[in-house]
Amino acid sequence: MTEVKVLEGKDLTRIERIGAHSHIRGLGLDDALEARKSSQGMVGQQAARRAAGVILQMIKDGKIAGRAVLLAGQPGTGKTAIAMGMAKALGEEAPFAMMAGSEIFSLEMSKTEALTQAFRKAIGVRIKEETEIIEGEVVEIQIDRPATVGAASKTGKLTLKTTDMETVYDLGTKMIEALTKQKVQSGDVVAIDKASGKISKLGRSFARSRDYDAMGPQTKFVQCPDGELQKRKEVVHVVTLHEIDVINSRTQGFLALFAGDTGEIRTEVREQIDTKVAEWREEGKAEIIPGVLFIDEVHMLDIECFSYLNRALENEMAPILVVATNRGITRIRGTNYKSPHGIPIDLLDRLLIITTVPYSEEEIRMILDIRCEEEDVEMSEDARELLTKIGKETSLRYSIHLITAAALACQKRKGKEVEIEDISRVYSLFVDVKRSTQFLMEYQEQFMFNEVPGSDEGQMME
Numbered sequence: 001m002t003e004v005k006v007l008e009g010k011d012l013t014r015i016e017r018i019g020a021h022s023h024i025r026g027l028g029l030d031d032a033l034e035a036r037k038s039s040q041g042m043v044g045q046q047a048a049r050r051a052a053g054v055i056l057q058m059i060k061d062g063k064i065a066g067r068a069v070l071l072a073g074q075p076g077t078g079k080t081a082i083a084m085g086m087a088k089a090l091g092e093e094a095p096f097a098m099m100a101g102s103e104i105f106s107l108e109m110s111k112t113e114a115l116t117q118a119f120r121k122a123i124g125v126r127i128k129e130e131t132e133i134i135e136g137e138v139v140e141i142q143i144d145r146p147a148t149v150g151a152a153s154k155t156g157k158l159t160l161k162t163t164d165m166e167t168v169y170d171l172g173t174k175m176i177e178a179l180t181k182q183k184v185q186s187g188d189v190v191a192i193d194k195a196s197g198k199i200s201k202l203g204r205s206f207a208r209s210r211d212y213d214a215m216g217p218q219t220k221f222v223q224c225p226d227g228e229l230q231k232r233k234e235v236v237h238v239v240t241l242h243e244i245d246v247i248n249s250r251t252q253g254f255l256a257l258f259a260g261d262t263g264e265i266r267t268e269v270r271e272q273i274d275t276k277v278a279e280w281r282e283e284g285k286a287e288i289i290p291g292v293l294f295i296d297e298v299h300m301l302d303i304e305c306f307s308y309l310n311r312a313l314e315n316e317m318a319p320i321l322v323v324a325t326n327r328g329i330t331r332i333r334g335t336n337y338k339s340p341h342g343i344p345i346d347l348l349d350r351l352l353i354i355t356t357v358p359y360s361e362e363e364i365r366m367i368l369d370i371r372c373e374e375e376d377v378e379m380s381e382d383a384r385e386l387l388t389k390i391g392k393e394t395s396l397r398y399s400i401h402l403i404t405a406a407a408l409a410c411q412k413r414k415g416k417e418v419e420i421e422d423i424s425r426v427y428s429l430f431v432d433v434k435r436s437t438q439f440l441m442e443y444q445e446q447f448m449f450n451e452v453p454g455s456d457e458g459q460m461m462e
Protein backbone atom coordinates (compact mmCIF):
# COMPACT_ATOMS: atom_id res chain seq x y z
CA MET A 1 0.00 0.00 0.00
CA THR A 2 1.61 3.17 -1.15
CA GLU A 3 -1.03 5.56 0.01
CA VAL A 4 -3.40 5.43 2.89
CA LYS A 5 -6.76 6.89 2.07
CA VAL A 6 -8.60 8.65 4.81
CA LEU A 7 -11.74 10.14 3.40
CA GLU A 8 -14.26 9.37 0.74
CA GLY A 9 -17.04 11.76 1.52
CA LYS A 10 -19.03 11.55 4.71
CA ASP A 11 -22.27 13.36 4.09
CA LEU A 12 -24.39 11.28 6.39
CA THR A 13 -27.44 12.70 8.03
CA ARG A 14 -28.78 11.02 11.12
CA ILE A 15 -32.41 10.17 11.64
CA GLU A 16 -33.59 11.01 15.11
CA ARG A 17 -36.45 9.18 16.76
CA ILE A 18 -37.78 9.30 20.26
CA GLY A 19 -35.76 6.53 21.85
CA ALA A 20 -35.37 5.47 25.44
CA HIS A 21 -32.60 8.00 25.98
CA SER A 22 -33.44 10.71 23.47
CA HIS A 23 -34.21 13.19 26.26
CA ILE A 24 -30.60 13.09 27.42
CA ARG A 25 -28.50 15.92 26.09
CA GLY A 26 -25.49 15.79 28.35
CA LEU A 27 -24.46 15.05 31.89
CA GLY A 28 -26.00 18.24 33.29
CA LEU A 29 -22.91 19.46 35.12
CA ASP A 30 -21.87 23.00 35.94
CA ASP A 31 -18.40 24.42 35.29
CA ALA A 32 -17.10 23.01 38.55
CA LEU A 33 -18.34 19.60 37.42
CA GLU A 34 -21.01 19.54 40.14
CA ALA A 35 -24.15 17.78 38.97
CA ARG A 36 -27.17 20.07 38.77
CA LYS A 37 -30.30 18.52 40.23
CA SER A 38 -31.98 18.44 36.86
CA SER A 39 -30.29 19.62 33.71
CA GLN A 40 -29.83 18.51 30.10
CA GLY A 41 -32.47 15.85 30.66
CA MET A 42 -30.55 14.30 33.54
CA VAL A 43 -32.07 14.01 36.99
CA GLY A 44 -30.53 12.98 40.31
CA GLN A 45 -27.82 10.29 40.41
CA GLN A 46 -25.51 13.17 41.25
CA ALA A 47 -22.48 11.30 42.52
CA ALA A 48 -22.32 9.05 39.48
CA ARG A 49 -22.83 11.94 37.07
CA ARG A 50 -20.10 13.92 38.75
CA ALA A 51 -17.74 10.98 38.56
CA ALA A 52 -18.54 10.54 34.88
CA GLY A 53 -17.87 14.25 34.40
CA VAL A 54 -14.45 13.97 35.98
CA ILE A 55 -13.57 11.15 33.60
CA LEU A 56 -14.79 13.22 30.65
CA GLN A 57 -12.70 16.17 31.73
CA MET A 58 -9.63 13.96 31.85
CA ILE A 59 -10.37 12.74 28.33
CA LYS A 60 -10.83 16.30 27.08
CA ASP A 61 -7.56 17.38 28.66
CA GLY A 62 -5.95 14.49 26.85
CA LYS A 63 -4.44 13.35 30.13
CA ILE A 64 -5.44 9.75 30.16
CA ALA A 65 -5.73 6.96 27.72
CA GLY A 66 -6.41 3.34 28.26
CA ARG A 67 -8.41 3.77 31.43
CA ALA A 68 -11.56 1.91 32.13
CA VAL A 69 -14.68 2.72 34.08
CA LEU A 70 -17.41 0.41 35.31
CA LEU A 71 -20.94 1.69 35.83
CA ALA A 72 -22.54 -0.73 38.26
CA GLY A 73 -26.04 -0.60 39.69
CA GLN A 74 -29.51 -2.07 39.71
CA PRO A 75 -31.59 -2.24 36.53
CA GLY A 76 -33.14 1.07 35.55
CA THR A 77 -30.85 3.28 37.61
CA GLY A 78 -29.55 5.18 34.62
CA LYS A 79 -26.28 3.46 33.71
CA THR A 80 -26.96 3.50 29.99
CA ALA A 81 -28.39 7.00 30.37
CA ILE A 82 -25.17 8.26 31.95
CA ALA A 83 -23.11 6.71 29.16
CA MET A 84 -25.33 8.46 26.61
CA GLY A 85 -24.87 11.70 28.53
CA MET A 86 -21.12 11.22 28.31
CA ALA A 87 -21.38 10.69 24.58
CA LYS A 88 -23.32 13.93 24.15
CA ALA A 89 -20.95 15.89 26.39
CA LEU A 90 -17.85 14.58 24.66
CA GLY A 91 -18.27 16.92 21.74
CA GLU A 92 -18.00 16.50 18.01
CA GLU A 93 -14.41 15.44 17.59
CA ALA A 94 -13.75 12.66 20.05
CA PRO A 95 -15.43 9.52 18.81
CA PHE A 96 -17.87 7.55 20.95
CA ALA A 97 -18.39 3.93 19.97
CA MET A 98 -21.07 1.86 21.59
CA MET A 99 -21.88 -1.80 21.65
CA ALA A 100 -23.70 -4.33 23.79
CA GLY A 101 -21.74 -7.26 25.16
CA SER A 102 -24.04 -9.72 23.42
CA GLU A 103 -23.25 -8.31 19.97
CA ILE A 104 -19.92 -10.10 20.07
CA PHE A 105 -21.67 -13.41 19.56
CA SER A 106 -23.89 -12.45 16.67
CA LEU A 107 -21.34 -11.07 14.26
CA GLU A 108 -19.83 -12.96 11.37
CA MET A 109 -16.33 -12.50 12.71
CA SER A 110 -14.28 -13.68 15.60
CA LYS A 111 -14.91 -12.16 19.00
CA THR A 112 -11.50 -10.55 19.17
CA GLU A 113 -11.91 -9.07 15.70
CA ALA A 114 -15.23 -7.55 16.77
CA LEU A 115 -13.59 -6.06 19.84
CA THR A 116 -10.62 -4.78 17.84
CA GLN A 117 -13.00 -3.02 15.47
CA ALA A 118 -14.90 -1.55 18.41
CA PHE A 119 -11.68 -0.23 19.93
CA ARG A 120 -10.60 1.31 16.66
CA LYS A 121 -13.99 2.95 16.22
CA ALA A 122 -13.26 4.79 19.45
CA ILE A 123 -9.95 6.27 18.36
CA GLY A 124 -10.06 9.40 16.27
CA VAL A 125 -7.31 10.76 14.06
CA ARG A 126 -7.33 14.47 13.37
CA ILE A 127 -5.69 15.01 10.03
CA LYS A 128 -4.53 18.36 8.72
CA GLU A 129 -4.31 18.74 5.01
CA GLU A 130 -3.55 21.60 2.70
CA THR A 131 -5.77 21.66 -0.31
CA GLU A 132 -6.18 23.98 -3.21
CA ILE A 133 -9.58 25.44 -3.60
CA ILE A 134 -11.23 27.74 -6.06
CA GLU A 135 -13.52 30.16 -4.33
CA GLY A 136 -15.63 32.77 -6.03
CA GLU A 137 -19.00 34.11 -7.03
CA VAL A 138 -20.71 32.44 -9.98
CA VAL A 139 -21.14 34.89 -12.81
CA GLU A 140 -22.50 32.46 -15.34
CA ILE A 141 -22.95 28.75 -15.94
CA GLN A 142 -23.25 27.74 -19.54
CA ILE A 143 -24.02 24.14 -20.43
CA ASP A 144 -23.87 22.87 -24.00
CA ARG A 145 -26.25 20.01 -24.51
CA PRO A 146 -25.14 17.51 -27.17
CA ALA A 147 -27.34 17.50 -30.27
CA THR A 148 -28.06 13.77 -30.22
CA VAL A 149 -29.27 12.06 -27.10
CA GLY A 150 -26.65 9.95 -25.36
CA ALA A 151 -23.96 10.91 -27.83
CA ALA A 152 -21.02 12.89 -26.55
CA SER A 153 -21.02 13.87 -22.90
CA LYS A 154 -22.12 17.30 -21.78
CA THR A 155 -19.63 20.10 -21.67
CA GLY A 156 -19.89 23.63 -20.43
CA LYS A 157 -18.25 26.69 -19.02
CA LEU A 158 -18.31 28.22 -15.58
CA THR A 159 -17.42 31.85 -15.01
CA LEU A 160 -16.30 32.72 -11.49
CA LYS A 161 -15.19 36.04 -10.07
CA THR A 162 -13.75 37.64 -6.99
CA THR A 163 -13.74 41.33 -6.34
CA ASP A 164 -10.39 41.47 -8.16
CA MET A 165 -10.57 39.01 -11.03
CA GLU A 166 -12.76 36.85 -13.25
CA THR A 167 -11.94 33.53 -14.91
CA VAL A 168 -13.74 31.06 -17.16
CA TYR A 169 -13.35 27.36 -16.38
CA ASP A 170 -14.20 24.42 -18.64
CA LEU A 171 -16.64 21.94 -17.17
CA GLY A 172 -16.74 18.17 -17.56
CA THR A 173 -19.79 15.93 -17.11
CA LYS A 174 -19.05 15.22 -13.48
CA MET A 175 -18.81 18.86 -12.56
CA ILE A 176 -21.97 19.69 -14.48
CA GLU A 177 -23.83 17.00 -12.59
CA ALA A 178 -22.55 18.27 -9.27
CA LEU A 179 -23.51 21.85 -10.10
CA THR A 180 -26.98 20.79 -11.22
CA LYS A 181 -27.51 18.62 -8.18
CA GLN A 182 -26.70 21.46 -5.85
CA LYS A 183 -28.77 23.87 -7.90
CA VAL A 184 -25.87 26.28 -8.23
CA GLN A 185 -26.86 29.42 -10.13
CA SER A 186 -25.33 32.74 -10.89
CA GLY A 187 -24.99 34.85 -7.79
CA ASP A 188 -24.03 31.89 -5.59
CA VAL A 189 -20.66 31.91 -3.87
CA VAL A 190 -19.04 28.51 -4.17
CA ALA A 191 -15.87 26.74 -3.13
CA ILE A 192 -14.52 23.92 -5.28
CA ASP A 193 -11.94 21.51 -3.92
CA LYS A 194 -9.46 21.10 -6.76
CA ALA A 195 -8.35 17.61 -5.86
CA SER A 196 -11.73 15.98 -5.31
CA GLY A 197 -13.91 18.30 -7.36
CA LYS A 198 -16.28 18.63 -4.44
CA ILE A 199 -18.43 21.74 -4.64
CA SER A 200 -19.72 23.52 -1.56
CA LYS A 201 -22.21 26.33 -1.72
CA LEU A 202 -21.17 29.00 0.74
CA GLY A 203 -24.19 31.24 0.25
CA ARG A 204 -25.55 33.94 -2.04
CA SER A 205 -23.61 37.03 -2.83
CA PHE A 206 -24.79 40.23 -1.07
CA ALA A 207 -24.79 41.93 -4.43
CA ARG A 208 -27.72 39.75 -5.41
CA SER A 209 -29.72 40.19 -2.22
CA ARG A 210 -32.24 42.47 -3.88
CA ASP A 211 -32.75 40.30 -6.96
CA TYR A 212 -35.38 38.02 -5.56
CA ASP A 213 -38.22 38.72 -3.22
CA ALA A 214 -39.26 35.10 -3.19
CA MET A 215 -36.16 33.76 -1.50
CA GLY A 216 -36.53 31.36 1.40
CA PRO A 217 -35.78 32.55 4.91
CA GLN A 218 -32.81 30.20 5.08
CA THR A 219 -30.87 31.93 2.35
CA LYS A 220 -27.48 32.86 3.68
CA PHE A 221 -25.75 35.90 2.26
CA VAL A 222 -21.99 36.19 2.03
CA GLN A 223 -19.50 38.68 0.67
CA CYS A 224 -18.06 38.11 -2.76
CA PRO A 225 -14.53 36.79 -2.00
CA ASP A 226 -11.58 39.01 -2.72
CA GLY A 227 -8.08 38.31 -4.03
CA GLU A 228 -7.14 35.33 -6.16
CA LEU A 229 -9.69 32.76 -7.20
CA GLN A 230 -7.33 29.92 -6.31
CA LYS A 231 -6.40 29.65 -2.67
CA ARG A 232 -4.59 27.25 -0.44
CA LYS A 233 -6.60 26.28 2.58
CA GLU A 234 -5.88 24.09 5.52
CA VAL A 235 -8.65 21.63 6.16
CA VAL A 236 -8.93 19.47 9.21
CA HIS A 237 -10.96 16.31 9.37
CA VAL A 238 -11.40 13.72 12.00
CA VAL A 239 -11.83 10.10 11.10
CA THR A 240 -11.63 7.00 13.22
CA LEU A 241 -8.95 4.36 12.81
CA HIS A 242 -11.72 1.92 11.95
CA GLU A 243 -12.89 4.10 9.09
CA ILE A 244 -9.36 4.25 7.71
CA ASP A 245 -9.12 0.46 8.08
CA VAL A 246 -12.31 -0.15 6.15
CA ILE A 247 -11.60 2.29 3.36
CA ASN A 248 -8.22 0.69 2.80
CA SER A 249 -9.14 -2.92 3.29
CA ARG A 250 -11.47 -3.84 0.51
CA THR A 251 -12.47 -2.98 -2.98
CA GLN A 252 -15.88 -1.69 -2.02
CA GLY A 253 -14.14 0.78 0.24
CA PHE A 254 -16.32 3.25 2.01
CA LEU A 255 -19.54 1.58 0.81
CA ALA A 256 -18.87 -1.04 3.43
CA LEU A 257 -19.05 1.71 6.05
CA PHE A 258 -22.62 2.44 5.09
CA ALA A 259 -23.62 -1.17 4.76
CA GLY A 260 -22.01 -2.01 8.08
CA ASP A 261 -20.69 -5.12 6.40
CA THR A 262 -17.00 -4.77 6.97
CA GLY A 263 -15.95 -8.35 7.58
CA GLU A 264 -12.63 -9.16 9.13
CA ILE A 265 -9.81 -6.76 8.44
CA ARG A 266 -6.38 -8.25 7.82
CA THR A 267 -3.69 -7.60 10.39
CA GLU A 268 -1.29 -6.38 7.72
CA VAL A 269 -3.70 -3.64 6.70
CA ARG A 270 -3.95 -2.48 10.29
CA GLU A 271 -0.20 -2.60 10.77
CA GLN A 272 0.37 -0.50 7.68
CA ILE A 273 -2.19 2.01 8.79
CA ASP A 274 -0.71 2.24 12.27
CA THR A 275 2.74 2.84 10.79
CA LYS A 276 1.38 5.48 8.45
CA VAL A 277 -0.51 7.24 11.23
CA ALA A 278 2.61 7.19 13.37
CA GLU A 279 4.52 8.81 10.50
CA TRP A 280 1.88 11.50 10.11
CA ARG A 281 2.06 12.18 13.81
CA GLU A 282 5.78 12.66 13.63
CA GLU A 283 5.43 15.01 10.69
CA GLY A 284 2.81 16.98 12.63
CA LYS A 285 0.15 16.12 10.08
CA ALA A 286 -2.03 14.08 12.39
CA GLU A 287 -3.03 13.84 16.01
CA ILE A 288 -4.63 10.99 17.88
CA ILE A 289 -7.86 11.75 19.73
CA PRO A 290 -8.71 8.94 22.11
CA GLY A 291 -12.48 8.65 22.41
CA VAL A 292 -14.76 6.42 24.41
CA LEU A 293 -15.76 2.83 23.84
CA PHE A 294 -18.91 1.95 25.76
CA ILE A 295 -19.76 -1.71 26.25
CA ASP A 296 -23.21 -2.10 27.78
CA GLU A 297 -24.27 -5.36 29.48
CA VAL A 298 -20.63 -6.22 29.88
CA HIS A 299 -21.39 -9.42 31.83
CA MET A 300 -22.36 -10.92 28.47
CA LEU A 301 -18.71 -11.01 27.41
CA ASP A 302 -16.82 -14.20 28.09
CA ILE A 303 -13.42 -14.94 29.54
CA GLU A 304 -11.66 -14.64 26.17
CA CYS A 305 -13.08 -11.18 25.65
CA PHE A 306 -12.16 -10.11 29.16
CA SER A 307 -8.58 -11.14 28.69
CA TYR A 308 -8.51 -9.31 25.36
CA LEU A 309 -9.70 -6.18 27.17
CA ASN A 310 -6.92 -6.48 29.73
CA ARG A 311 -4.35 -6.41 26.99
CA ALA A 312 -6.02 -3.86 24.76
CA LEU A 313 -6.14 -1.32 27.57
CA GLU A 314 -2.39 -1.37 27.78
CA ASN A 315 -1.97 -0.25 24.19
CA GLU A 316 -0.78 3.34 23.97
CA MET A 317 -3.53 4.25 21.54
CA ALA A 318 -6.31 2.76 23.68
CA PRO A 319 -9.51 4.74 24.15
CA ILE A 320 -11.32 5.17 27.46
CA LEU A 321 -13.38 2.08 28.06
CA VAL A 322 -16.72 2.47 29.82
CA VAL A 323 -18.60 -0.68 30.69
CA ALA A 324 -21.92 -1.15 32.45
CA THR A 325 -23.63 -4.04 34.19
CA ASN A 326 -26.52 -4.69 36.55
CA ARG A 327 -25.30 -8.08 37.71
CA GLY A 328 -24.21 -8.96 41.22
CA ILE A 329 -21.88 -11.83 42.05
CA THR A 330 -22.33 -14.20 39.19
CA ARG A 331 -20.62 -16.71 36.95
CA ILE A 332 -18.00 -15.39 34.52
CA ARG A 333 -19.14 -16.48 31.11
CA GLY A 334 -16.98 -19.25 29.71
CA THR A 335 -15.82 -20.43 33.15
CA ASN A 336 -17.30 -21.99 36.24
CA TYR A 337 -15.98 -19.28 38.51
CA LYS A 338 -18.06 -16.64 40.14
CA SER A 339 -16.94 -13.06 40.43
CA PRO A 340 -18.45 -9.65 41.26
CA HIS A 341 -20.48 -8.39 38.27
CA GLY A 342 -19.43 -11.49 36.32
CA ILE A 343 -16.12 -9.75 35.57
CA PRO A 344 -12.76 -11.42 36.35
CA ILE A 345 -10.88 -9.88 39.26
CA ASP A 346 -7.86 -8.91 37.16
CA LEU A 347 -10.02 -6.76 34.90
CA LEU A 348 -12.05 -5.41 37.83
CA ASP A 349 -8.80 -4.30 39.35
CA ARG A 350 -8.14 -2.09 36.34
CA LEU A 351 -11.57 -0.46 36.50
CA LEU A 352 -12.68 2.70 38.27
CA ILE A 353 -16.09 1.76 39.61
CA ILE A 354 -19.01 4.19 39.60
CA THR A 355 -22.18 2.98 41.30
CA THR A 356 -25.71 4.10 40.55
CA VAL A 357 -28.44 4.07 43.18
CA PRO A 358 -32.26 3.77 42.96
CA TYR A 359 -34.24 6.98 42.49
CA SER A 360 -36.34 8.80 45.06
CA GLU A 361 -40.00 9.48 44.37
CA GLU A 362 -39.22 13.10 43.58
CA GLU A 363 -36.58 12.11 41.04
CA ILE A 364 -38.89 9.61 39.40
CA ARG A 365 -41.45 12.38 39.10
CA MET A 366 -38.91 14.66 37.43
CA ILE A 367 -37.77 11.98 34.98
CA LEU A 368 -41.41 11.25 34.09
CA ASP A 369 -42.02 14.97 33.51
CA ILE A 370 -39.06 15.11 31.16
CA ARG A 371 -40.27 12.04 29.31
CA CYS A 372 -43.79 13.49 28.93
CA GLU A 373 -42.28 16.55 27.37
CA GLU A 374 -40.01 14.47 25.13
CA GLU A 375 -42.95 12.41 23.90
CA ASP A 376 -45.19 15.47 23.57
CA VAL A 377 -47.76 14.10 25.99
CA GLU A 378 -50.02 16.40 28.00
CA MET A 379 -50.77 14.92 31.39
CA SER A 380 -52.86 16.17 34.29
CA GLU A 381 -51.35 16.74 37.71
CA ASP A 382 -53.23 13.78 39.29
CA ALA A 383 -52.20 11.45 36.50
CA ARG A 384 -48.56 12.43 36.99
CA GLU A 385 -48.82 11.73 40.68
CA LEU A 386 -50.35 8.33 40.08
CA LEU A 387 -47.71 7.49 37.50
CA THR A 388 -44.98 8.47 39.97
CA LYS A 389 -46.50 6.18 42.60
CA ILE A 390 -46.58 3.37 40.05
CA GLY A 391 -42.96 4.09 39.20
CA LYS A 392 -41.99 3.85 42.85
CA GLU A 393 -43.89 0.61 43.39
CA THR A 394 -42.89 -1.12 40.16
CA SER A 395 -40.01 0.31 38.17
CA LEU A 396 -39.00 3.53 36.49
CA ARG A 397 -38.97 1.83 33.11
CA TYR A 398 -42.48 0.44 33.49
CA SER A 399 -43.85 3.86 34.34
CA ILE A 400 -41.96 5.47 31.43
CA HIS A 401 -43.53 2.92 29.10
CA LEU A 402 -47.00 3.69 30.40
CA ILE A 403 -46.70 7.29 29.16
CA THR A 404 -47.00 6.37 25.49
CA ALA A 405 -49.67 3.77 26.12
CA ALA A 406 -51.72 6.15 28.27
CA ALA A 407 -51.43 8.85 25.61
CA LEU A 408 -52.92 6.42 23.10
CA ALA A 409 -55.75 5.56 25.48
CA CYS A 410 -56.40 9.27 25.89
CA GLN A 411 -56.40 9.77 22.13
CA LYS A 412 -58.88 6.95 21.75
CA ARG A 413 -61.41 8.62 24.03
CA LYS A 414 -60.62 11.92 22.28
CA GLY A 415 -59.37 13.46 25.51
CA LYS A 416 -57.10 16.50 25.58
CA GLU A 417 -54.73 15.43 28.30
CA VAL A 418 -53.90 12.13 29.95
CA GLU A 419 -56.04 11.63 33.06
CA ILE A 420 -56.02 9.15 35.90
CA GLU A 421 -58.50 6.95 34.02
CA ASP A 422 -56.06 6.53 31.11
CA ILE A 423 -53.27 5.57 33.46
CA SER A 424 -55.39 3.02 35.30
CA ARG A 425 -56.65 1.65 32.01
CA VAL A 426 -53.17 0.92 30.71
CA TYR A 427 -52.06 -0.18 34.17
CA SER A 428 -54.62 -2.97 33.95
CA LEU A 429 -53.81 -3.72 30.31
CA PHE A 430 -50.09 -4.11 30.77
CA VAL A 431 -48.75 -5.82 33.85
CA ASP A 432 -45.40 -5.08 35.42
CA VAL A 433 -42.88 -7.70 36.45
CA LYS A 434 -44.25 -8.05 39.98
CA ARG A 435 -47.79 -8.74 38.86
CA SER A 436 -46.63 -10.98 36.06
CA THR A 437 -44.62 -13.04 38.52
CA GLN A 438 -47.57 -13.15 40.89
CA PHE A 439 -49.72 -14.41 38.07
CA LEU A 440 -47.23 -17.12 37.24
CA MET A 441 -47.07 -18.20 40.86
CA GLU A 442 -50.81 -18.62 40.90
CA TYR A 443 -51.30 -20.27 37.57
CA GLN A 444 -48.01 -21.93 36.90
CA GLU A 445 -49.42 -25.45 36.62
CA GLN A 446 -51.11 -24.38 33.43
CA PHE A 447 -47.90 -23.22 31.79
CA MET A 448 -45.30 -25.39 30.08
CA PHE A 449 -42.03 -26.31 31.76
CA ASN A 450 -43.02 -25.05 35.17
CA GLU A 451 -40.61 -26.30 37.76
CA VAL A 452 -40.65 -23.77 40.49
CA PRO A 453 -41.02 -25.40 43.87
CA GLY A 454 -37.90 -27.10 45.01
CA SER A 455 -35.83 -26.89 41.83
CA ASP A 456 -32.76 -24.75 41.26
CA GLU A 457 -33.23 -24.21 37.58
CA GLY A 458 -36.18 -22.46 36.11
CA GLN A 459 -36.38 -19.87 38.80
CA MET A 460 -37.90 -16.76 37.57
CA MET A 461 -35.16 -14.39 38.33
CA GLU A 462 -31.45 -14.77 38.48
Ligand SMILES: Nc1ncnc2c1ncn2[C@@H]1O[C@H](COP(=O)(O)OP(=O)(O)OP(=O)(O)O)[C@@H](O)[C@H]1O
Pocket residue numbers: 020021022024041042043044045073074075076077078079080081082325326367396397400
Ligand atom coordinates in the same frame (compact mmCIF):
# COMPACT_ATOMS: atom_id res chain seq x y z
N1 LIG B 1 -30.86 10.27 35.90
C1 LIG B 1 -31.71 10.16 34.88
N2 LIG B 1 -32.21 11.24 34.30
C2 LIG B 1 -33.06 11.11 33.27
N3 LIG B 1 -33.48 9.96 32.75
C3 LIG B 1 -33.01 8.84 33.30
C4 LIG B 1 -32.10 8.88 34.38
N4 LIG B 1 -31.80 7.63 34.74
C5 LIG B 1 -32.49 6.84 33.92
N5 LIG B 1 -33.22 7.54 33.05
C6 LIG B 1 -34.10 6.98 32.01
O1 LIG B 1 -34.74 5.85 32.59
C7 LIG B 1 -34.73 4.74 31.71
C8 LIG B 1 -33.96 3.57 32.29
O2 LIG B 1 -32.61 3.92 32.52
P1 LIG B 1 -31.36 3.13 31.89
O3 LIG B 1 -31.77 2.44 30.66
O4 LIG B 1 -30.23 4.08 31.80
O5 LIG B 1 -31.08 2.10 33.06
P2 LIG B 1 -29.87 1.08 33.20
O6 LIG B 1 -29.22 1.41 34.49
O7 LIG B 1 -29.04 1.06 31.99
O8 LIG B 1 -30.64 -0.30 33.38
P3 LIG B 1 -30.22 -1.79 32.94
O9 LIG B 1 -29.29 -2.27 33.99
O10 LIG B 1 -31.50 -2.53 32.97
O11 LIG B 1 -29.59 -1.70 31.61
C9 LIG B 1 -34.12 5.24 30.41
O12 LIG B 1 -35.15 5.64 29.54
C10 LIG B 1 -33.29 6.42 30.86
O13 LIG B 1 -33.12 7.33 29.83
Ligand SMILES: [Mg+2]
Pocket residue numbers: 079080081296324
Ligand atom coordinates in the same frame (compact mmCIF):
# COMPACT_ATOMS: atom_id res chain seq x y z
MG1 LIG C 1 -28.72 -0.31 30.46
